[in-house]
Amino acid sequence: MDPHLLRTFVTVAECGSFSAAAERLGYTQSAVSQHISTLENDLGTPLLRRRPVTPTPAGERLLEHAAPILLRLTAARADVRRAVSTTPTPLTVAATPLASGGGRSSGAAAPGPPGGLLSAALRQVRRLHPGTEVRLTVCGREEVVEGVASGDFALGLVDGVAAPSDPLRLSDSMHLRTTAVAHDDLVVALPNDHPLASRRGIALRDLADARWINAPDLAAPLAVLRATTGSDGFRPAITYAGTDLHTLLTLIANGHGLAVLPRSAPAQVAVPLTSPRLVHRTELLHGHLSEPAATALAAALSK
The missing domain is CATH 1.10.10.10 (Winged helix-like DNA-binding domain superfamily/Winged helix DNA-binding domain)
Incomplete structure (x- = not known):
């Protein structure tokens, strides 16, 4: 064909x-x-x-x-x-906005808030391969997966919502190697004056009819919340197609809607999600790695 x-x-x-x-x-x-x-x-x-x-x-x-x-x-x-190629090859990396912050790593998928995972791993690569040029692109989940699958990026970091023992469901990633590198608990981000802001925990099903912000490259996509709960609710009051977390948090703080985010996101009010049991998961994606710097970065991220 x-x-x-x-x-x-x-x-x-x-x-x-x-x-x-x-x-x-x-x-x-x-x-x-x-x-x-x-x-x-x-x-x-x-x-x-x-x-x-x-x-x-x-x-x-x-x-x-x-x-x-x-x-x-x-x-x-x-x-x-x-x-x-006879010229030095830049190390090309793509990451979703929250994944680009990384997370602590120790063994399989480390618990903890996003921190300096990617930054620390790149620092290690720079020490091992000091002449390497790094090109980091922050973009949406689909762009990361497609870019790694097509060879535009050597490695990718993506984040998303999944059951604790499940991998992320990513399209076009069948031939890619995926490794969990970090996970975090989930919270519902609310404005200060929301009636549920003082709760110690919230069940997702109780918020099906709330006002929601659909920000699929930052927060848990509303389609995932509907599928998880079997509800026809979780309809967006606003759809935010950007990748700037500050903008999303400002929209939430001003009462435009709720969003499910990792616990480490600096929301003004964040109430733990108690059910269903879901986590925020960060995964490393790559295909065949032929460049030493790319191999070193994958190893550093997977520790």
């Missing part, structure tokens, strides 16, 4: 339009149509409905396979280029 045809198919499905896909890919619309026809002839079945442009059942199945295939090809290309 030609990966160029596969990439065209994925792009058309994402755009929902042959013309928009052509513009994104830099092809003519007729070339995009030819690519899709060739792929459909190869597989012996229609992959896209034309009006509107949506995947057929066969196209949906192909999409499930296509994204990881294309990511692996991109990662392979990046890995080979790094292997044959």
